[in-house]
Amino acid sequence: MADAARKFEEESAIYREAPSNIEAEQALLGAILVNNDAYYIVHDFLKPDHFFEPIHREIFSRTSEMIRMGKIATPVTMKTFLPANDKIGELTVFQYLARLAAEATTIINAADYGRAIYDLALRRSLIRIGEDMVNIAFDAPLDMEPKAQIEDVERRLFELAETGRYDGGFQPFGEALTTAVQMATAAKDRDxxxxxxxxxxxxxxxxxxxxxxxxxxxxxxxxxxxxxxxxxxxxxxxxxxxxxxxxxxxxxxxxxxxxxxxxxxxxxxxxxxxxxxxxxxxxxxxxxxxxxxxxxxxxxxxxxxxxxxxxxxxxxxxxxxxxxxxxxxxxxxxxxxxxxxxxxxxxxxxxxxxxxxxxxxxxxxxxxxxxxxxxxxxxxxxxxxxxxxxxxxxxxxxxxxxxxxxxxxxxxxxxxxxxxxxxxxxxxxxxxxxxxxxxxxxxxxxxxxxxxxxxxxxxxxxxxxxxxxxxxxxxxxxxxxxxxxxxxxxxxxx
Known part of the structure; x- marks a missing residue:
């Protein structure tokens, strides 16, 4: 009986879904499309990679670019910058944007939605690091010492704690330019x-x-x-x-x-x-x-x-x-x-x-x-x-x-x-x-x-x-x- 229960728990763990809140992502995107000021409430800490749904990442990324360029981001202005032929269930991308805007709440809750999306993204990153740690510990190559694995995990956890995300890949050149301008501004203000x-x-x-x-x-x-x-x-x-x-x-x-x-x-x-x-x-x-x-x-x-x-x-x-x-x-x-x-x-x-x-x-x-x-x-x-x-x-x-x-x-x-x-x-x-x-x-x-x-x-x-x-x-x-x-x-x- 105990073996059967353990087997059920193991199978349940395998099929567990990563933590996410699609409704919070939809509500935040809708609030931004209705009132672009909502973007400035969350832009300090929220990045496209924090969204669980790929289409939501794309929408947030394009919306961010438009708002930073001083343009108005609405379902109509966004239409040409998103793939027209893609389907989200029964809806086209434009229809999906229109529904997000139509069902949007006020921007008062934007910060709470943004924080919920951010926290869930951190939890997914922690799960990813934990899974890698367990898998490597089980199947570690002969030339990899446990100390090396500890150091790697600690580095990844530190990076996650500092930046809110773990990614060692490419970054848009625009981010590097923004950082360079911020450095010059800080130098101007510093003694x-x-x-x-x-x-x-x-x-x-x-x-x-x-x-x-x-x-x-x-x-x-x-x-x-x-x-x-x-x-x-x-x-x-x-x-x-x-x-x-x-x-x-x-x-x-x-x-x-x-x-x-x-x-x-x-x-x-x-x-x-x-x-x-x-x-x-x-x-x-x-x-x-x-x-x-x-x-x-x-x-x-x-x-x-x-x-x-x-x-x-x-x-x-x-x-x-x-x-x-x-x-x-x-x-x-x-x-x-x-x-x-x-x-x-x-x-x-x-x-x-x-x-x-x-x-x-x-x-x-x-x-x-x-x-x-x-x-x-x-x-x-x-x-x-x-x-x-x-x-x-x-x-x-x-x-x-x-x-x-x-x-x-x-x-x-x-x-x-x-x-x-x-x-x-x-x-x-x-x-x-x-x-x-x-x-x-x-x-x-x-x-x-x-x-x-x-x-x-x-x-x-x-x-x-x-x-x-x-x-x-x-x-x-x-x-x-x-x-x-x-x-x-x-x-x-x-």
Whole structure:
């Protein structure tokens, strides 16, 4: 008896229909055809793909196009844009449109109908993802690990939660154009007129237009050049400038600044916090660590820590994190608290999948490709630090080049922007000639000229020029800032 009941339940599950509400779709389309203002009530969240009935998708798509073009959408004006010979039961398409309009209710209920259609579309997408998950788990290929399936399902669920639909196919070019115009409008309204997130350093923003969404930005340099210092400066500037703006659907999006996720694979969270407090309070980090501070310094540190606690800056100090773990945590953070910029310190400390272990070049390729895909998926800029090979040290000119990147093929290829940090002062200080010689006097002049200065070399940029941004660097506080223009400095007397 129990077996028969189970068999009946299984057969019933097979023949279950996907959740839909044809009547709600008809009522909404009818309301739009009668009064086009109904479209503007639902256009923010409802898309043609959310309709269950194919003809309803076509009607909503054509209606949307006409209304956005400033034309009136009625059964009469729509007639020529829909297939005339198609039948819907006993009715032609035109007769069906006329009936939808004739039986339409007022637009007062349009929002409720639209929300019902949207929610049912989400449920159908969840069913589709769930069915795929079960089928793949039953018949998984030998080379597919369970972790890979978990990552894929999590990505699809995240995309569904963020956009209200799961589709990896084509989009109309008009949507891309609309997004481009929205980006330009946002840049016009944002402080500084930037299309991306401001780094807080004007010399960089002028050359890059801020940090652009979906960009993978590689920041590289030899040890002691200040890579980590520069990204901690940028992270603080972005989080401190955070200014949320409420959207039409009740969610919040950064108008200025942003929510920052900092993956510190090299330093602990405490060390990172000490660095940032040193930068902001102008108290040497070595003094902070040794406790060699006075009461006035302590007051500064407490005030700085109170300010930082209110900032949307989140630190993950897991060492040797894999690209799959990093992606999962980033998705979770964006869903729960928002995410505008990601920083990874640094690429060579990350791990790839077990398949690529043992082949370091292949592993780095997998990591950089994964980071670029994650930047596109989350639609945020990712700044990833990278090491440089020792061949820089063998040249007379120590300024880095793209070929100096470790495992440079994949890093250079996947990156949208490649930045190099270079400080001539560091190399000059290590080449001190014998005192009293002509070489010493030349060296001293060169060292004084280079003191407190740094260069950020933009070696690659997909959507902008290359070049060099000259910055000021205070080594004691590990702080980068804009370099004062010599022409505006007060006159100096020897």
């Amino acid at each position: 500084g007129g930037l299309s991306g997130v401001s780094t807080g350093i004007m010399a960089l923003d002028q050359r890059m237009g801020g940090l652009q969404s979906s960009d993978l930005i590689i920041l590289a340099g030899r040890p002691a050049m200040g890579k980590t210092s520069l990204v901690t400066n940028i992270a603080f500037n972005i989080a401190a400038a955070y200014e949320p703006a409420e959207q039409a659907d009740g969610s919040f999006k950064a108008k200025n600044g942003g929510v920052v996720a900092f993956y510190s694979l090299e330093m602990s969270g405490e060390q990172l916090a000490t660095r940032i407090m040193s930068e902001q309070t102008e108290i040497s980090s070595s003094k902070i660590r040794r406790g060699n501070i006075n009461d006035q310094d302590l007051v500064k540190l407490i005030a700085c820590s109170e300010q930082m606690q209110r900032m949307p800056l989140y630190i993950d100090q897991t060492g040797g994190i894999s690209i799959a773990q990093l992606a999962a945590r980033a998705r979770r953070l964006k869903r729960q608290r928002g995410l505008d910029v990601m920083i990874i310190d640094y690429v060579q400390l990350m791990q790839g999948s077990s398949k690529s272990q043992g082949n370091r070049v292949q592993e780095i390729t997998e990591i950089t490709t994964g980071l670029k895909a994650l930047a596109k998926e989350l639609n945020v800029p990712i700044i990833a630090l990278s090491q440089l090979s020792r061949q820089v040290e063998s040249r007379d000119d120590k300024r880095p080049q793209l070929s100096d990147l470790r495992e440079s093929g994949s890093i250079e290829q996947d990156a949208d922007v490649v930045l190099f940090v270079y400080r001539d002062e560091y190399y000059l200080a290590n080449r001190e000639p014998k005192a009293g010689t002509d070489e010493y006097m030349k060296w001293e002049l060169a060292l004084n000229e280079a003191r407190g200065k740094a260069e950020v070399i933009i070696a690659k940029q997909r959507h902008g020029p290359t070049g060099t941004a000259r910055l000021a660097f205070q080594a004691e506080y590990t702080r980068f800032s804009d370099l004062a223009d010599e022409g505006y400095l007060p006159e100096r007397y020897e």
